Amino acid sequence: MTATPSYDYDLFVIGAGSGGVRAARMSAAFGAKTAIAEEYRIGGTCVIRGCVPKKLLIYASEFGHEMADIAPGYGWTYAGVKFDWPTLRDNVAAEVDRLSGIYARNLRNGGIKVFEARAELIGPHEVHLSSGTIISAKTILIATGGKPAIPTDVPGIEHAITSNEVFLLDTLPKSILIAGGGYIAVEFAFLLKGLGVDVTLLYRGDNVLRGFDDDVRLHVHGELKRKGVRVITHCRVSSIDKSVAGLSVRLTNGQALGVDALMLAIGREPYSEGLGCEAAGLTLKPNGAIMVDAYSQTTVPSIYAVGDVTDRKNLTPVAIREGACFAHTVFGGQPMAFDHDTIATAVFSQPPTGTVGLSEADARAKYGPVDIYKTTFRPMRYVMPNDETRMLMKLIVRPSDDVVIGCHMVGPDAAEIIQAVGIAVKCGLTKAQFDATCAVHPTVAEELVTMKEKWVTTS
Template sequence: MASFDYDLFVIGAGSGGVRAARIAAGYGARVAIAEESRIGGTCVIRGCVPKKLMVYASRIAGDLNDAAGFGWAVGDRRFDWSAFQAAMQREVARLEGIYAGNLQRAGAEIIRDRAVVTGPNEVRLVAAERTITAGRILVATGNRPVLPDVPGMEHAVTSNDMFDLPALPEKAVVVGGGYIALEFASILNGLGVPTSVLYRGEQVLRGFDREVRDKLADALRTRGIDVRTGVQVAGIDKTAAGLAVRLADGAALDTDLVLAATGRRPNTTGLGLETAGVTLDESGAVIVNALSQTSVSSIYAVGDVTNHAQLTPVAIREGHAFADTVFGGKESFADLTAIPTAIFTTPEVGTIGLSEEAACAAHTAVDVYKAEFRPMRNILAGRDERSFMKVVVDAVTDRVLGVHIMGPEAGEMIQLVGIAVAMGATKGDFDRTMAVHPTAAEELVTLRTPSTRHR
């Protein structure tokens, strides 16, 4: 039997890699994990965690505006970007320490170096100039934002840069129409920055439920965001005053900041995977089977580097399933059929399962239940913004195929709804559930008559 330095060598200490390393070490495996940047990966360091803190900061201005409707007199409303940024980075550093501590307590060795795959059971540490062998290699290097091929796009920033801005811009332009673009547009808008969103498609949030897409775009416009669809960016010019974004129709927007949020690419460049025989797709993503195994039997991959679903919980579940299967002796899979997810715009969106359009394409009979209302808080606050809920049901089996929510706490609601949908809940199960009153979520269990019947 071959002798290796480690049973498992993990490349990338993000959410998926850290979970796999911890669980494998818990099973008694000799584990090392290499990270060339900071422990925690995109989510903890430059993604969902600091972004959610920015979301909270951006919503406080709205809370202060609403306070008067509830009898509160609020005085000074200045926002100190530097003070907030320092607090945000302290929290990121705290979480990074927790991630590292968890790895060490589990018995995994942390190696602060870039690792390159040089064979089916071999990696090279670049800075240390040392070769290490392992029975299994797990690639968990995530992905990175990419700039579109447009003249002058080098003047733009990516989502990675948004957490380290030296100051808030006077004006901002966001190029893109996905959830990252819309979340940062909402953040900037909430912090008082006039913001435009430029998207080449006919509506933002491609792939989501069409009605939710339309209603969110309208809500963002009502909140003051200049959402423009069907527009092409022709170039970005540096000017004496800042930047000028040129559009294909000849129009131009003057701005201080351009955020390009048009896509991400798997981090496989220079990892040596092709040389080792690992098959990649045309985007550079690692191709794996249901057990996260690549075309080389000893090399596995989890998370964004596989381009399955670019979500932190997916990477964590895949990493855990890999460790259970390979080192725990119990075959485990990450179920990606119904993934609850949230878009932390303001208003927020939570969704799971099939959109109305996808359900109609896959099923012969579909019933759609909808509710639209002003949340109780908005009434005294004097806001006209409305919440929207949709439950998509297979009319033949009564099974709930999808749930879509727009409004306050949509992300919290969809996590709990996700349990029911993953268990195969029917509309009858929803109907039998007692409502909690007064809440917005009670609408999900009090919908009785379909708004639309598709046959």
């Protein structure tokens, strides 16, 4: 009779970000003897160098516009107003420290052993820590997230920074070139401009926010330019030279730009390099993402993976839900797969973007003719200050059953509104049900239930 293997832990989690922490805490609550390893700081990308600190910077960047352009229309004037970057930077760092500490305490209070070390797979049931310890576990969960993509074929690329370093700058640059056109590039372009930086956005495509609805892309692109961000498209960085005067960045169109800083925001990659995936027998996608099934199980039965390292839907709430489903499946006796379809999300542009469901192009590709309801208008709060910020709202409806299959908006509170609309779209509500809902007046959100005229018919 073969003896049952003895392991140090029932579960060992690599990576203490949002997905790993949720999986560890829930698994421990189900009775699993659990440990977790983090090589940098507990909290992961979202808490330490992503969503949380970035949102705090966005809040800060909006005050200048509010005071200078909006408040005077309502009778307020300000004198002697100034912005101090070190104060903001240090306050954000203190809040990040506080949240990281809460994550660490919650893990330890849940009976989870925390290793502040890098962990590397050396087999289906073993990890090697940078401290030299080898630990065995019945089940291993990889939740190492992603990292900024950095090109290797650009001379002088070592002089560039990424979103990781922005939060740590000693001083704000007077001018910056941001390479990229995704949500990270767009958000930083708006927020740095709002903090007084001269911003140029460089994008290799024709319009920012690839993958979003085309009307959203055009609207956000227009807001970037209206806010004073210079946008250069169909172009990339070809080389970077550094001198005492700053950086000279040569572009593929032959231009040379002089800036104080260059930030790379050209995408993120799964953080699987050096993790020992090959030694453990895991199958990787060409971009380094760990291949998993619907239950987050890899091609090695004892090893699972959740979050950005799997490159499914790279969003913090998704990693959390994947981690929860993993715990239910493996230790809760309740197999559970997370539904990655129809996830509401936001881009914290200025004004913010909210979106859920299919874009118009994707809806037409999937269903053929669709009905479009769309409106643009100036929100009430901007009328008296005579500010030209516009709101975009768009509904995409499947004619065969009147179901709303997409909702997209750009404007004040769009990120907050889309959370509630996401419920409606997820539940498959119809346009008639939207129309039957009484409006809340006066709000921008009431347009969602008062758009009666089709912008585009099914033809």
